[in-house]
Amino acid sequence: MRIDGNTESPRQSMSWLHTWASLILGWLLYAIFVTGTLSFFQNEISIWMKPELHQSINRKDQSQQLQSAIVYLQQNAPNASAWNINLPNARSTTTDITIRGENEDPRARRGGDRVILDSVTGEKLQPRETRGGSFLYRFHFELYGLPRSWARWIVGIATVLMFVAIISGVITHKKIFKDFFTFRSGKGQRSWLDGHNATAVLALPFHIMITFSGLLLLMYSLMPYGVSALFPEGRLHFLQAQRAQLNGETIRSVEFASSSQKLDSSKRNGHGEGEKGRLNKERSRLEVKNVPLADLTAMLAQAQKLWGDNTVASFNIISPNRQNSEVEIRATYSESILNRAIVPTLIFNGVTGELISQPQQLKISFPIGIYNTVTVLHEARGVDLVLRWLLFFSGILGTIMVASGLILWCVKRAPQQQKQGYKNFGYRLVEVLNIASISGLLIATAGYFYANRLIPVTTENRSFLEIKIFFIVWLLTLLHAALRPHRNAWLEQLLFGAILFCVIPLLNALTGGRVIWSSIAEAQWVVATFDLMSLALGMILLFIFYKVKNHKVAGIHKTKKNINLESAAMRGEGQ
């Protein structure tokens, strides 16, 4: 029942909700979708933005890559508490090493000194200072320059509205199955609605997954009280407890203070000897002797044979050159997404070279299984390249869905605005914000890539400057959209964006990156794909530009100018 007393069908009320819930934060959602979709290839973007790394080529001979890393480590950090070696793979070109100092926790998740090696020559590479793809990644859930919890709340609210939009959209849609394959082109509002529906319905499972998991990933920010009540020491303890539970341990919340290591060692020793094993380990750490490291290439061969297509990704060598040393080898892809990207792992004794433990089955409860499945997909953790591309293109469909919805709002109201002869403030605001977000953000992203290559490498604070340029360009597109007539603003921004993206491969070659034919010939797909995708995006923008340019304003959609022209022509005929 509405205020005016008329009855309203559920579909009508949902349609109202869908329209306004989507509009209010639609532009933010579009920005989240664009930057989030790009984040599926965060690594690749970062590598493209560090052209110093393009010289390193993945020759696919892992034992040689491993050897040159070990040579470097033995020369430069023989006494480290741990070495972590990430071999080059389909998503990186270099050998990335993390060295942990003598007094550091060898199994820490963060910290340590990072060194990047040319995977062929073993030479140390020094990339430029840039936030790379991680800026876009951070932006998609923490925005920029706002206090972290504020930003997460804003993104959280936008995500809730997205969820509302999905559900109300499904209810509003009249014939999901009947119109499943239907797209009627060239029919104005009808076509926009069909396009909006198609991108929404065809990738509906993706949209639900990405929105729901987005909420789950933010849940500790949005609903912190349960965790803080149970774990007053902080969230870290909660996460440790969660991990321990996954590993099949019973929770003893008091002991979590130094638990991560303890649990790991007891797991490894097994047979209830955890406590004893830990004591032994601590004793042995006091009286370590220097012992040469076992042959790592033999372990590599064993892992390669076991995992086949799933290539070896990384080596974690704990206490290298000492009698208590251990080597953990990890594969690239996980075999299931029910656990949070726990990839197949082998653990060897670092002195004798014998295999200590095989991968073990984890116990996963139903809710944790759901949480893991959707969040692992959201973050594309440990998923292979084909699935990553599927997620990426689904992300693009989501982006188009949001954009077409925003445009549809205007298209639907355009006739009425034309009839009254002037544009309402609200309508004009939506028009301007649509242009500034849809084409403006793409231009700003291109601006970020250009800034990355054109700001001199030695400039101080250059990564900050890059981000500054991103926002300045974005602001300029907003000004441009506000000052120019609607149609011109679209055309100019589309053309400008198209040129920017089409020129990116050239920019790459001219500013120290690997030129496209060379990156293709050397199978350095990380770099080549970035260039090719930029070119493709540029072409698509150019195509849209011509579509809009040749678009005849039909029948009732006549603009004032056209009416004037037509009446002038008619008068001319009459004379």
Place this chain on the structure above:
Amino acid sequence: MIDFFLIYFLCLLGFLHICFSMSRHQQQVFQKVLQEKYNIWYLITGYSILVIALALSIYQWGKSIGICYWIGTLSFAALLILWLLSYYPIHLKLVNQFSRVIILALLVFNLLA
């Protein structure tokens, strides 16, 4: 990659059959409405092919990842049909033949390799 294309073309073929079962699209593709009995035949075959694609992708990648592959592939199989149906409806008959040939070829290749 080959397995992915096999799943993709199976989904394409499945959706094509479902599409052919709808009278509106029959008009677009065949320029006439088919007899009622064909509708049901196309519908059942279409869904069966999709189920076969699901089974194959679970066999290939395991339960959790296989289902994700299948759902992701479905979106883009349907998208191709949507695009062709809007701009080149008559060519869908060719696409139908083509995807059968591709599926056969990929199956033979998989068995031999």
